[in-house]
Amino acid sequence: MNDSLRVVLAMMELELRRLRNDRTEVYTRAVQPVLWLAVFGLVFSEIHAIPTNGIPYIDYITPGVMLQSVLFVAVLYGLTLVWERDTGILKKLLVAPASRYAIVIGRSMSSGVRAIIQVLIVIPVALLLGVSFIPNPAYFVVALAILFVISGGFAALSIIVASLLKTRERFMGIGQALILPLFFASNALYPIALMPHALQVVAVFNPLTYAVDAVRGLMITGNLALLPLDVAVIALFDILMFAAASLSFRKIIE
Amino acid sequence: MTFAIDAKGLEKVYKGNVAALAGVDLEVKAGDIFALLGPNGAGKTTLMRILTTQFKPTSGEAHIFGLDVVREGGEVRKVVGYVPQETSVWSDINGYENLLIYAKIYGLPSQSRKEVIYDMLESMGLRAAAEQLVKTYSGGMIRKLEIACAMLIRPKILFLDEPTLGLDPAARIAVWKKLASFKMEFGTTVFFSTHYMEEANAYSDEVAIINMGKMVTSGTAEELKHSLRGELIKVSVSDHHVDEHTLGLIRGLKQVNSVVVADATLIVTVEDAETALPGVMDVLRSAEIPVVRIATTKPTLDDVFLRYAGTTRAPGAASTTERVEEEAGGDHRE
Ligand SMILES: Nc1ncnc2c1ncn2[C@@H]1O[C@H](COP(=O)(O)OP(=O)(O)OP(=O)(O)O)[C@@H](O)[C@H]1O
Numbered sequence A: 001m002n003d004s005l006r007v008v009l010a011m012m013e014l015e016l017r018r019l020r021n022d023r024t025e026v027y028t029r030a031v032q033p034v035l036w037l038a039v040f041g042l043v044f045s046e047i048h049a050i051p052t053n054g055i056p057y058i059d060y061i062t063p064g065v066m067l068q069s070v071l072f073v074a075v076l077y078g079l080t081l082v083w084e085r086d087t088g089i090l091k092k093l094l095v096a097p098a099s100r101y102a103i104v105i106g107r108s109m110s111s112g113v114r115a116i117i118q119v120l121i122v123i124p125v126a127l128l129l130g131v132s133f134i135p136n137p138a139y140f141v142v143a144l145a146i147l148f149v150i151s152g153g154f155a156a157l158s159i160i161v162a163s164l165l166k167t168r169e170r171f172m173g174i175g176q177a178l179i180l181p182l183f184f185a186s187n188a189l190y191p192i193a194l195m196p197h198a199l200q201v202v203a204v205f206n207p208l209t210y211a212v213d214a215v216r217g218l219m220i221t222g223n224l225a226l227l228p229l230d231v232a233v234i235a236l237f238d239i240l241m242f243a244a245a246s247l248s249f250r251k252i253i254e
Numbered sequence B: 001m002t003f004a005i006d007a008k009g010l011e012k013v014y015k016g017n018v019a020a021l022a023g024v025d026l027e028v029k030a031g032d033i034f035a036l037l038g039p040n041g042a043g044k045t046t047l048m049r050i051l052t053t054q055f056k057p058t059s060g061e062a063h064i065f066g067l068d069v070v071r072e073g074g075e076v077r078k079v080v081g082y083v084p085q086e087t088s089v090w091s092d093i094n095g096y097e098n099l100l101i102y103a104k105i106y107g108l109p110s111q112s113r114k115e116v117i118y119d120m121l122e123s124m125g126l127r128a129a130a131e132q133l134v135k136t137y138s139g140g141m142i143r144k145l146e147i148a149c150a151m152l153i154r155p156k157i158l159f160l161d162e163p164t165l166g167l168d169p170a171a172r173i174a175v176w177k178k179l180a181s182f183k184m185e186f187g188t189t190v191f192f193s194t195h196y197m198e199e200a201n202a203y204s205d206e207v208a209i210i211n212m213g214k215m216v217t218s219g220t221a222e223e224l225k226h227s228l229r230g231e232l233i234k235v236s237v238s239d240h241h242v243d244e245h246t247l248g249l250i251r252g253l254k255q256v257n258s259v260v261v262a263d264a265t266l267i268v269t270v271e272d273a274e275t276a277l278p279g280v281m282d283v284l285r286s287a288e289i290p291v292v293r294i295a296t297t298k299p300t301l302d303d304v305f306l307r308y309a310g311t312t313r314a315p316g317a318a319s320t321t322e323r324v325e326e327e328a329g330g331d332h333r334e
């Protein structure tokens, strides 16, 4: 167990060190969420088309945009395993004294490192655009933790998808096919009540919905009524994904 | 005595029914440098990946220093260092950081970690490049870094899948010097695959050849070469006609297996050229046939490979099967 924790931490440290040497990706990845906030957020705030319980629309979607960013990072990060399969990196890791679980979890949680950095870039932009956050550091830290943890679950989900891919072709396309439905069938951009019924059902089963609710409550609205449920769902999602990814990992390494 | 590697009846069938290993038996002595040869697709990488616990064999069993690779994988991984055939470094961090992350994964004690890493970099000749991003490294530097990484934990056995692929001769010699010194200093067993016959010849204690998932032969390089029993003596005899009677006398010599004449060259197949040569020369001299040139040819590991593993050869592993000595009685090469 101690061994496994060590491996997970080492893999997260690896990610930080890689980021330090190549920051361009962090910045290019930040363009999309910033545009969402600056264009979509500001425009819809003006026209008041979506009922958001009195908070400005741009404030409403800030957690959604953060999670979109997290989702992107996590899904693409997990899918790059398809590429690493063809290099020796994965093979060498397999021969290190680490359990397969530790490698999968370490790999997934490393995406959390990237995701948090992405989120930290979005925050000052949101502040500049006039979003008002709840000034409570404890809330803020919990929100970041939730973003970090859900990122791991999504990365594990994409590892499962990666194990089904035969080649590394089209993995960008498959990434999009995973990200966009999750994003739109959630409460990231609009309240669930506004959705057509079928989509509502999907949204209820979409872990992103719970993460958005938690982060929105902690950062913007202060409404924490559903926080325990959110946390429970996210934890369950992560555990299931880690377990399934560890099993599917065998397919990747052979 | 426990073998470093002891495998029996290893079989591996990949999905899609590719039978990569079809019953491999293997024994490698502790402290040996062991070369695994075989054409592309013979199953070398598959064998190494099973021995390093990356996946299970379809059937059969294998032990590393007495530890079962399937049931005691965790223990096996603690004594094994491994350099895969494909590049396995993180290119977007520097050389030191590559080793640091592995040191942490392996749980090297943090007080001595830095020192151990720099010592290892120093000994692989990478000290000056330690703080450089690995993407700026040459192929040889990357291979050295990978070996440094695998040696970090002082493994009892090192698995190297084509360790010198694509390296220039100087880099290859440097890598092998290092590996030999690990063997000397720590008694590290080295199990490596290669397509460079002369490397197996020069550095290994033992050689095995695998073909189509089966071990076809093994032994020391000398034993394998000798087992071909086919050394040649080629004698050029100017325009002179070699009559049937003389040929008959040569054929009659104890050591001689066969004699053919092609153009003005006599090709004599013998078991051992050095001891057979004087007899052949005596016959020619008494028949007063003027000899212009004598060459002896011994089988090389290339010949062994071709004999046992068919005609499929890896590109780039050229070698000379024949060397010529200008004078009779000149030094015969080993
Ligand atoms: N992951 C895999 N899935 C399916 N078949 C595989 C896989 N890896 C190898 N094979 C097949 O198994 C056989 C043995 O391959 P292997 O890589 O072990 O050969 P090798 O001796 O290492 O060859 P090379 O010298 O080219 O590296 C080949 O027919 C190969 O196509």
Ligand SMILES: [Mg+2]
Pocket (backbone or CB within 6 Å): B044, B045, B046, B085, B161
């Ligand atoms: Mg191979």
